[in-house]
Amino acid sequence: MCSDGSINSFDFDSVNQASRLFKIMSNLNRIRIIALLNENDMTVTDVSKQLSLEQSAVSHQLRLLKDANIVASTTRGKERIYRLADSHIYTIFEQALQHVREVKLHEKRA
Amino acid sequence: MCSDGSINSFDFDSVNQASRLFKIMSNLNRIRIIALLNENDMTVTDVSKQLSLEQSAVSHQLRLLKDANIVASTTRGKERIYRLADSHIYTIFEQALQHVREVKLHEKRA
């Protein structure tokens, strides 16, 4: 499949990065945060209210998302406004959603 | 964004399913198994040799993948041959890979 004839043609680093990306998306609250920020930039408090999560929990998750370069923030006064830094990840989420729904349809038919 | 005016327009069940799907993909060895089975159907032993993993570890992971309807198996004699039951998941993996590589290119430029 690749020049050296081995079957697994992927460079380890890319696959590893991909798995980190999936890890980010594997948590429900993180997905919800991403989905929310995809609609509007907002503060930590806004997110925590919208999703009924503790402010601290949101802050912790936002840090993970920031470390993964998925969100970025701007400080304004004592607020910090978060936004999606990388909308690609949202696209991947949408594709997964689409997939899930297709599977669901399939199951209903069968 | 949706009929009831709330921002988060997703049905909970779909998002939940999506997160489960990402959870599956978030493990390096599972991705490697999926990538391998995408190339060829093969036995547990084959997989464990190809990836230098313990047979038992592979078996455990295959069970998770089977429970998630991502692989299926056929018994032949004392062997069990595994195959991808759902190639969509591989597509999602490829998209993530592509994404990761684009990001990498971006970083090199910056």
Place this chain on the structure above:
DNA sequence: TGAATAGATGAACATATATTCAACTGAAAT
């Protein structure tokens, strides 16, 4: 300056996950 507000952080805890080991099942070959 001091109180109030927004957010970040670290420790502690609970839970989830992955791997290993040993024991098991079931089929094939002797």
Place this chain on the structure above:
DNA sequence: ATTTCAGTTGAATATATGTTCATCTATTCA
């Protein structure tokens, strides 16, 4: 029938992850 081979399973362990709580910093406003 017993040995061997392929795979599964459950328990144990180690590690990762997510949430909460208390505390801390920084900014605004009185």
